Amino acid sequence: MTSISARRLGKELTEIKAEGCPVGINLVKADDFATWWFTIEVMGESLYQGEKYTLQFRFDSNYPISSPAVQFVVGDGKVSPVHPHVYSNGHICASILGNEWSPVLSVIAVCVTIQSMLASCKKKERPTDNDRYIRFAPDNPKKTRFHYDDDTV
Amino acid sequence: MSSHFALDVPDPSDFPPLADAPGLRTLDSSLRCTICGELFDAPVTLPCGHCFCSVCVRAAMGIKQECPTCRKATLEGHLRPNPVLEEVVAAWGLSRPYILKLSTQDTEQRHSSLFEMNAPRAKKRKIAIGSGSTNHSRSGSSILHSPSKRPKSTRQSSEDLYDTTIPTSDADEDEMPSPPKDPGPEDLVTCPLCNKHVRYKSINQHMDRGCKDTPPDSTRSTKSDWQKIMSGNKGKQKDTSDSEDNFPLPKASYATLKDKKLKEMLAEHGLPVSGDRNLLIQRHQRWVMTYNANLDRSQNNRKSKQELKKELKKWEDERSKRKKTTVEDTVAHEKRHKDEFAQLVDAARGNRNSSTKQSLVAEQSNGDTVAPASSDSRKTPIRGRVSRDEDIIVLDSEEERERGD
Numbered sequence: 329m330t331s332i333s334a335r336r337l338g339k340e341l342t343e344i345k346a347e348g349c350p351v352g353i354n355l356v357k358a359d360d361f362a363t364w365w366f367t368i369e370v371m372g373e374s375l376y377q378g379e380k381y382t383l384q385f386r387f388d389s390n391y392p393i394s395s396p397a398v399q400f401v402v403g404d405g406k407v408s409p410v411h412p413h414v415y416s417n418g419h420i421c422a423s424i425l426g427n428e429w430s431p432v433l434s435v436i437a438v439c440v441t442i443q444s445m446l447a448s449c450k451k452k453e454r455p456t457d458n459d460r461y462i463r464f465a466p467d468n469p470k471k472t473r474f475h476y477d478d479d480t481v
Numbered sequence: 482m483s484s485h486f487a488l489d490v491p492d493p494s495d496f497p498p499l500a501d502a503p504g505l506r507t508l509d510s511s512l513r514c515t516i517c518g519e520l521f522d523a524p525v526t527l528p529c530g531h532c533f534c535s536v537c538v539r540a541a542m543g544i545k546q547e548c549p550t551c552r553k554a555t556l557e558g559h560l561r562p563n564p565v566l567e568e569v570v571a572a573w574g575l576s577r578p579y580i581l582k583l584s585t586q587d588t589e590q591r592h593s594s595l596f597e598m599n600a601p602r603a604k605k606r607k608i609a610i611g612s613g614s615t616n617h618s619r620s621g622s623s624i625l626h627s628p629s630k631r632p633k634s635t636r637q638s639s640e641d642l643y644d645t646t647i648p649t650s651d652a653d654e655d656e657m658p659s660p661p662k663d664p665g666p667e668d669l670v671t672c673p674l675c676n677k678h679v680r681y682k683s684i685n686q687h688m689d690r691g692c693k694d695t696p697p698d699s700t701r702s703t704k705s706d707w708q709k710i711m712s713g714n715k716g717k718q719k720d721t722s723d724s725e726d727n728f729p730l731p732k733a734s735y736a737t738l739k740d741k742k743l744k745e746m747l748a749e750h751g752l753p754v755s756g757d758r759n760l761l762i763q764r765h766q767r768w769v770m771t772y773n774a775n776l777d778r779s780q781n782n783r784k785s786k787q788e789l790k791k792e793l794k795k796w797e798d799e800r801s802k803r804k805k806t807t808v809e810d811t812v813a814h815e816k817r818h819k820d821e822f823a824q825l826v827d828a829a830r831g832n833r834n835s836s837t838k839q840s841l842v843a844e845q846s847n848g849d850t851v852a853p854a855s856s857d858s859r860k861t862p863i864r865g866r867v868s869r870d871e872d873i874i875v876l877d878s879e880e881e882r883e884r885g886d
Binding site: 431 | 490492493494515516517518519537540541544545549550552799800
């Protein structure tokens, strides 16, 4: 018997293979059930037109009960989008990745949420505390306790 | 990559898409738990109406006490087993491989009949009429030609499938006498659950007992009932063991428990008491969860305690296996990844040097003292570790709120 997390991820992968990703989201690699990469583009009119970002998912053995660690890939020519909720090290401040995570959410659902988070952005800028945060940021964004006090961006 | 795809996980996408097999994918996916993606196991309903496997939703509620789908606040005590859905899922589980076979055959035939479309039309017509429904590939092609016929033919086939079951249930309904008036309290009525004859006045009590025992007759005096409870150890023992099996285990607040008590609690259920405190807690937690979830299965689907213990052991083995992969031969590990380590150390040092100036300024202005997260935080296993203060950075972004409007 394979573990629940592997089975659930296997199902998600089969579904992605069978039905494809939503527009603007593409699977880059899913070689194992630990780390997956996606590319994200914002479709239509937005501040991020024509830009492509890479999103990394890391899963632990408790997925989907515990949330995946999601961040933008930085380095190797890849950068994180300039957005008031995205730090320059790729960490994302989004409630559904933290205390608003629900086990019924899926990898694709997270991708879509982040895509729409970028799409609704009105001004390209870093979070105000970006410099302070990235200096001491833990490797895993799940170890950061974010404050979510802004639903509008 | 392909090795993981080879992993056999039954999924709604096994079925042909909507156009080829209407409803089958939806049917399969709606009989699956949205947490684990498997067919419902011991399905429970929440007050909001959403359904999950008992184990899944109990695990989710261990983290947050709300419905995973609609986020409505829910407590574990609000979970109600859904035996009807359980039956449906069991039947679907049985019929799934068969229907899958039928549907793939059907699509194959359609595809082959699509090739035949190129053949002269008149010829095909003739065969279709001549051979009738015995020749499947021909009838399939005729369906393609006249879509209006399709619903009829599918209904026919489904009638064939249920040929044996449907008439009998109809007959039952016909035989059932429509009650002209309410029966008197002493009249015998048939229990709708177990079909036993029970006095009308005690039918409710009988059903409340789950049809298990004959209702206490008025002939049996209450006095003897009391005697039985108060005196005999024999009768009592049997009674409690019976009812204990039907009651969920209480959850424990482990923080207040000493190791000794914890071990006692495990021993009480015949579980091993080896391992460190963390493991003991996890073991007990998991046991309580699976035990209570097992009670959400209908009586004859329940697993024995022995089976549950086996599952618990498997669960533990899997977890320890996963942990062991990180703990290897440290010397060899160090050698193998020497370059990587050196690179990381360099990167970290460079980072610190370049940022010292900034950090001084920032810390003075902010008045915040946050110790730098040293690189060793990466080496310590994430699981089971108490997160240290320096890993947690509380971020305030009030300015964002203003700007966001």
